[in-house]
Amino acid sequence: GENVEQHPSTLSVQEGDSAVIKCTYSDSASNYFPWYKQELGKRPQLIIDIRSNVGEKKDQRIAVTLNKTAKHFSLHITETQPEDSAVYFCAATGGSYIPTFGRGTSLIVHP
């Protein structure tokens, strides 16, 4: 089955810095890669996603890149703000429609 590795497990940055979270996957059939943000005490919510026919996608301060050959994808957050502090999960989904999640990255943005 699919295996998703996510790094780092914890990321601490100063407000205004950039943050990068990386994920690798094992199943070359995976074709949908969502990123979820979970604020403390709240439910995970989709913040951005990318499909395998696209190499990069941006939405304001967040962007996701995908390298299908190397089987890795990354979340980039620029100009971080304290409200970006949360746990971020990556996932990889293939033909089964069942996502495999990474273990999560706790992002802490210091004012």
Added chain:
Amino acid sequence: DVKVTQSSRYLVKRTGEKVFLECVQDMDHENMFWYRQDPGLGLRLIYFSYDVKMKEKGDIPEGYSVSREKKERFSLILESASTNQTSMYLCASSPYTSDPNEQFFGPGTRLTVL
């Protein structure tokens, strides 16, 4: 706006009790999922369902069962709760589409088994 609700935010049960966790979605989604979330382990799939009365085991089904009698409702059952089932339980739903798509999560139920 998709809404996924779970019957309880917090639940405390005793070892050996039968526990029911309920999830309801209001967007006519075909797919529903139950996850367990533990620190450092991410989201682990317990069971999922593609349709009414249909269920499939996920990665960690031992000690759990599920029921889906109506399209909007997906129940997780702990037949005999044990302390190692103390965890956060998240329900999710998604529509059936030709390509994989976003999952919509409920608020979670934090279960403590004493």
